[in-house]
Amino acid sequence: MTEMSTITFKDNVTKALADDKLQFAMTETGPRFIAKRTKAREALPEFDALRDQARDIKDHVLDHLDIYLETYEAKVKETGGHVHWAETPDDARAAVLEICRKANAKMVTKGKSMISEEIDLNQHLAANGIVPVETDLGEYIIQLRNERPSHIIAPAVHLTRDQVEADFRRVHTHLDPKRDLTEIPALVEEARAILRQKYLTADVGITGANFLIAETGTSIIVTNEGNGDLTQTLPKVHIVLASIEKLVPTLEDATTILRVLARSATGQDFSNYTTFSTGGRRPGDPDGPVEYHVILLDNGRANVLGTEFQDMLRCIRCGACLNHCPVYNAVGGHAYGWVYPGPIGSVVTPALVGIENARHLPNASTFCGRCEEVCPMRIPIPKMLRHWREKEFERHLQPTSMRWGLGLWAWIAKRPALYRKATALASRVLANQAVGKGRLKKVPLASGWTEFRDLPAPQGKTFHQMWKERRS
């Protein structure tokens, strides 16, 4: 289930649109998230100014990333923690497995981490005899279903309560089959009781990181459930999965970005739990992990620096661009076929897996621009999608018919006199065809359009003709 299907995006979309349960779940999603963010934004007059500052902080970090990485590493070591550098998912998986083996781990609890998805950590642990247990409720549900998250911050947003109920009944067979699970609180309580025992018995706790602070060697996680905290506090070993662009300079820098993160994501002023972790247990600490490890993953990110795609590395994974995207809200996250869905996913995925494996994604956009409008880090997503389309064209990844069509259009467009004559002729022909109706049911070479709706016929003069008349 977790293999990559980005290349079959078009088929994924067709299936998604025909999936009634998915469509039902998605209908509610976008509008709710949008309303919550709008409310939070209106309640904080400084919000847009904070976005500018947040952008500037990350730009500064990316321009000095080598130095910040070194500074951060030195600080983690100074506080008794360990840093493991990983160029590839393989490196990262191997490092995690080694730490788990040294700890004699049989079972690990996990807080929500997109890096864990990116490196397919759960499969690797399971294949090596270690049981991974996701503890974020949404992640727990999709782990039971052997699915990927369909949203960066709401992994099970594509599911309805009755689907969750069916999964709980299928897996929690030790519980009374007659129990009432029709209401959502009953589902949450059941998961809470089961996962509580997991936290208490896990040998290793694995979390992600929203930020890494160079000044103090600190990693930050942000949750609402408190699962990340129980995951990292109760076991003897805490492993943090992070990627190299998570660095920020200081506590103040992290604070500024945190002010825009929750507001953009869920519309909260601040998440319930924002946790700053620095090293393992100190002398006199009666609880907390003894060992603290950070996996620092590159996986293609360094190669993005200095290119037209660098701005994507400012992303803080809030999900606002997904919530505001008409395409995402129509097809859901799974159609995108890999780890990062939605507009930012369409920018990030080609960078991490190659445009040849993800060429449909940059085209899954209407360029309406809402993603850029709401991005707390002011990432110019549509511009980067266009850059990817250029790369796709340069590398001859589109079908021949499309390249021919584009080539023909370009040839005519570069010859203004011919272009004007051809368009005037075409609009006259089409207008004649549609006499009395004003629309066309069939047009040669345009079945992609007319199969699903009529084509409005051109009326009156062409734009060029009107332009000429008004100027004279």
Added chain:
Amino acid sequence: MSAREMILGRVRAKLPKGPEGSRREAVERRLAEHAPHLIPARGQGDIEHRIRVFTEMMLAVGGTVEAVDDINEVPHHVAQYLRGGNLPAVVRRGADALLARLPWHRGGALEVTEGPAVDADRASISHAFAGIAESGTIVQISGADNPTTLNFLPEAHIVVLEAADLFASYEEAWTKLRARLGEGNMPRTVNMISGPSRTADIEQTIVRPAHGPKNMHVIIVR
């Protein structure tokens, strides 16, 4: 070459070229200055304003707040709160000096246990390192005084917050932390907590609690 060298090498090769010394200097200066950015106006004002904003924000996320004038009243209020929530008259605390000094006998039958939380604990009490008005947030630091597990395992988390520690913004908590631990130093864990645990992972419906406490009660001592 190690993965570390490979990654750092790739990063360096891609970055804008400039004199290495001045780039390093820019980073060092920024870390030493740790200048705050824009701080929202919302929390700023006198203590009554900060208490008002803090209370409003905490209530909005499902927590509860009461303000008392005398710290010695705290045990009584704790006992009352537990009774009101139908919880046993038992509360877990750490070694925190302020909490240790409280006249717990004023809580009547209230039993106070000491140490990190265990699964069976129903209620805990901690002494806040700071409170943040702008988002109704409590700041806790790890250690024997207020063990981290107190914040997460029990079903009710009671927090004593001294009014003098109720700041307008997070930045003031960082200033206090640096004054206590020195520049660049952090305790093992800093927990910022804004209300009881919640989830909206099923159909975006907010349910409390998820995995942490069901109730969070802050007692502000004027």
